Amino acid sequence: MAQRRTSFGDRARYWFDSTLARGASALVGWMALLCLAVVVPASAVVVWTDPHAPRSLPDRLAQVWHLTGETLRLGGATGTPLRVTMSVLLALVALLYVSTLVGLITTALTERLTALRRGRSTVLEQGHVVVLGWSEQVFTVVGELVAANANQRRAAVVVLADRDKTAMEEALGTKVGPVGRTRLICRSGPTTDPAVLTLTSPATAGVVLVLPRDEPDADAEVVKTLLALRAALAGTQSRPPVVAAVRDDRYRLAACLAAGPGGVVLESDTVTARLIVQAARRPGLSLVHRELLDFAGDEFYLVGEASLAGRTFGEALLSYPTSSVVGLVRGDTPLLAPPPHTTITADDLLIVVSRDDDTAWPGPCGQWVEKAVTVSGPPTPARPERVLVLGWNRRAPLMVDQLRRRALPGSVVDVVADRGEETARQVRESGSRHGPGPVLTLHPGDVTRPETLERLDVHSYDSVIVLGQDPAPGQPEDHPDNRTLVTLLLLRRLEETTGRELPVVTELVDDRNRALAPISPGADVIISGKLIGLLMAQISQNRHLAAVFEELFSADGTGIRLRPAGDYVLPGCETAFATVVAAARERGECAIGYRSRDEASAGPGHGVRINPPKAERRRWTDGDEVVVVGRD
Structure with missing residues (x-):
């Protein structure tokens, strides 16, 4: 069979491509010909x-050459061939010099811009906040720092992570939003390399925050980052305060040693477990925690007041018209809700809940107290509790431990989870710890199947805790939320079928799934990453608050409670909040707010009012609750 002849166009194209393949010289030649x-x-x-134009042909050709030379910057000189050749040679040398100079400048600028884009330049700031690591917590931390710095002129937050600088800036710009006066600076590189850490100028920083990544080995990297930070600060006199977080308490000692004497290390799993159990025992408590931890509302401050020296703590409770006193800091030790007869010394600092650090001003409040409407009887007695836990993860044993600590005889904890050797072993171990406690029972079943929940008398429980499974290796960290959302849908269907609301406490991993959760707007939702991010942001502004939060969120210490308003004032009476305080x-507690039953379903606060003015009057009902700091 005869071969088809190659067309002239194909052969010409092939020849042209072959000449271009020879390199830059061929390309320059073709450009010259073109x-x-x-x-x-x-x-x-x-x-x-x-x-x-000249009339003779040689003169016209000379004029054409002159015009061509001017256009192509070839000199355009006319005359003898030697003169024309030298003119072209000088023009080519000048063109080569200029082109090379432009190329060098362009290359240098490109490399500089690339380095800036990669975030490899050193930050020259003073008193800035350094955030090391990247996780879902970074958006909460940066957002809260921006809110805290709203009234400061020169504030900067530097984020260092092993990610693309442009991608970090875009993600922070999208999720955090406008940063106001705060300058947000991103640098790219591994946080475990001391040479890279120097890019953030940690020696001149006001505080350094170390965030755990959303991966199973996050705690080990936190320890390595703290060691790298210590190496980067070696030889410097100033060492900024360090706030870090780990998941597993086994890494806390190592992290504390690496962070140094002034470091603060939080156990995210332990704190999350404690707050979930507290919210399960008193629905609505998570809303109070959120109000106190974010910078959008009232938060904790330490203030000194010389005029109260020598007076009792009970007198201080009614000495701030627009702030709520909750304790003292004596030395480095916080005393939350100390006995009212405790004498305040000149060196003591008051722990107050206030709008800002400059809004805590003293003033008399006793004139608003109406003793005739106060209740002096015993508080509402506690009773055995029935708790249903749907799902199981690494924090579940910590929650069971918290439930056991204060459970009354006759309490029951039922766990519904997929049968597995590891889960069954953990449940058995949790049921055998710390001696007597609630009866712990494992009911095998898939919490995402309707028949599993239908065979349970869900409405007989005082609280229902919904947990997501730990992600398997290789799965994204937000994978557990998918099962949690399905379980919440099934619980919602049970509520609609029976017409009775369930006291559900939900644990979510991703804050974005909060809007997707099929629950009531005022329901308790604990988002562990956001919670720890809020805590770290608060402590970064005042590291002395670390001991305060440790006491507030401890299992056996003085914490935040929701009490029936009928334990303090007569229902149906109208009186000022100073009367509640x-x-x-009289009960050894510090009242810092209330939750209105009538406004519980309305946003944004869902009835929670923190730090109302002492003079604020309202009619108290049986369903209202008072937010206090005290012991059970």
Whole structure:
């Protein structure tokens, strides 16, 4: 069979491609030919159409060459061949010099811009906040720092992570939003390399925050980052305060040693487990925690007041019209809700809940107290509790431990989870710890199947805790939320079928799934990453608050409680909040707010009011609750 002849166009294209493959010299040659092919004919047309052009052909050709030379910057000199050749040679040398100079400048600028884009330049700031690591917590931390720095002129937050600088800036810009006066600076590189850490100028920073990554080995990297930070600060006199977080308490000692004497290390799993159990025992408590931890509302401050020296703590409770006193800091030890007869010394600092650090001003409040409407009887007695846990993860044993600590005889904890050797072993171990406690029972079943929940008398429980499974290796960290959302849908269907609301406490991993959860707006939702991020942001502004939060969120210490309002004032009576504060003082507690039953379903606070003015009057009902700091 005869072969098809190759067309002239294909052969010409192949020859052209082959010449280009020879490199830059061939490309320059083709560019020269192309320019001459355009410039020479155009110059000839210009010369021949010029009425003042020379009449002789040699003069016209010389004029064409001169115009071509000016256009292509080739000198354009006419005369003998040697003169023309030298003119072209000088023009080529000048062109080569200029081109090389432009290329060098362009290359240098490109490398500099690339380095800036990669975030490899050193930050020159003073008193800035350094955030090391990248996780879902970074958006909460940066957002809270921006809110805290809203009234400061020169504030900077530097984020260092092993990610693309542009991608970090875009993600922070999208999720955090406008940063106001705060300058947000991103640098790219591994946080475990001391040489890279120097890019953030940690020696001149006001505080350094170390975030755990959303991966199973996050705690080990936190320890390595703290060691790298210590190496980067070696030889420097100033060492900024360090706030870090680990998941597993087995890494806390190592992290504390690496962070140094002034470091603060939080156990995220332990704190999350404690707050979930507290919210399960008193629905709505998570809303109070959120109000106290974010910078959008009232938060904790340490203030000194010389005029209260020598007076009792009970007097201080009614000495701030627009702030709520909750304790003292004596030395480095916080004393939350100390006995009212405790004498305040000149060196003591008051722990107050206030709008800002400059809004805690003293003033008399006793004139608003109406003793006639206070209740002096015993508080509402506690009773055995029935708790249903749907799902199981690494924090579940910690929650069971918290439930056991204060459970009354006759309490029950039922766990529904997929049968597995590891889960069954953990449940058995949790049921055998710390001696007597609630009866712990494992019911095998898939919490995402309707028949599993239908065979349970869900409404007989005082609280229902919904947990997501730990992600398997290789799965994204937000994978557990998918099963949690399905379980919440099934619980919602049970509520609609029976017409009775369930006291559900939900643990989510991703804050974005909060809007997807099929629960009531005021329901308790604990988002561990956001919670720890809020804590770290608060402590970064005042590291002395670390001991305060440790006591507030401890299992057996003085914490935040929700009590029936009928334990403090007569239901149906209208009185000022100062009366509630005085009634709580008689019980050794510090009242800092309330939750209105009538507004529980309305946003954004869902009835929670923290730090109301002492003079604020309202009618108290049976369903209202008082937020206090005290012991059970």
